[in-house]
Amino acid sequence: MVRNLIIMVLVLLVLAAPACGSPYVLKLGYQDPPDLFLANEHPASFVFKSIVEAKTDGGIKVELYPSGILGKEVEQLENCQLGIIQSTIVCSGPMATFVPEYNLTALPFLFPNNTVAWKVLDGWFGKELANVILNKTGLRVLGIMEDGGFTAVTNSVREIRTPQDMRGLKMRTEEHPAHIEFTNAVGAGAVPIAWAEVYTSLQTGVADGQYNALPIIVLGKLYEVQKYVTRLEHIYNTDVWVINNEWFTSLPEDYQQIIIEAAEVANTVGRGVTSIANATAIDLLVSEGIQVYTPSPEEQRAFRDIAQPKVIDWLQRLIGPEWVDKALRAVAEASAELESLVE
Secondary structure, three states: OHHHHHHHHHHHHHHHOOOOOOOEEEEEEOOOOOOOOOOOHHHHHHHHHHHHHHHOOOOEEEEEEOOOOOOOHHHHHHHHHHOOOOEEEEEHHHHHHHOHHHHHHHOOOOOOOHHHHHHHHHOHHHHHHHHHHHHHHOEEEEEEEEEEEEEEEEEOOOOOOOHHHHOOOEEEEOOOHHHHHHHHHOOOEEEEOOHHHHHHHHHHOOOOEEEEEHHHHHHOOHHHOOOEEEOOOOOEEEEEEEEEHHHHHOOOHHHHHHHHHHHHHHHHHHHHHHHHHHHHHHHHHHHOOOEEEOOOHHHHHHHHHHHHHHHHHHHHHHHOHHHHHHHHHHHHHHHHHHHHOOO
């Protein structure tokens, strides 16, 4: 009896573990195309794959699935929760629908610059958000990434310099509650449209304009169907990189650490690629005949004064004033710390 029990346990252990010589397989899906210079998701994933496979000596095989091959972002999040895929990178909109607290990252004019954004999202505030995501979804955050950086406003009707210029425009937004609230606050009409349908929607007039970071505008060739770009920089666009926590914790501890460290390096690479893409985007847009306008600080402030209080009020009702206070405090602390370095 005891002998049979021991044999049964050994059989179960063998079945539960990878076969000898067979690696763990990590399927990673994302929406960006397999280009190393246009946007952040693929270069970050490429570097992650290289590091993980090398440091585990092939013990983990990372399979990359770009261009939405595995489905739209919400589908990939759901499949990651189910363990059908192990990891995915999604933009802020889908994550905000799963975890309302994530709407905070899209509060208009929350971050004054990239450096403050990185410090906040890599620091205690980002870790608190990651814990909420883990508790609500079962997905562990490997990194909060830069999805093109700060947003610009594009449209095919008129140049945008003031909030009044937005009135009456049909603006495509992500399926993102905070983006919709901003659009409503400045008097435009929000038209939530999935990324795959944005080009056609702008081309056919379903929407007059949209918000996106400059590299994403270039990536989607939206300059072909838009005339005006205003570098409003009202929202800092993020991606969230997650991994199924049950699968992650089933790995040997040294493999877990390798994944964490590889993701940190990959996130840094992604931010660097985004910075380069932003630096080259303006010249490309101008060469394509796009009229590019950079607002003055006073013009940005006019948008902030109208939109930010309304979105803060909405966020306080959605997730409570404590979370809003945390976000504002984290930005203030990061800004003060960085300013002290140059005094």
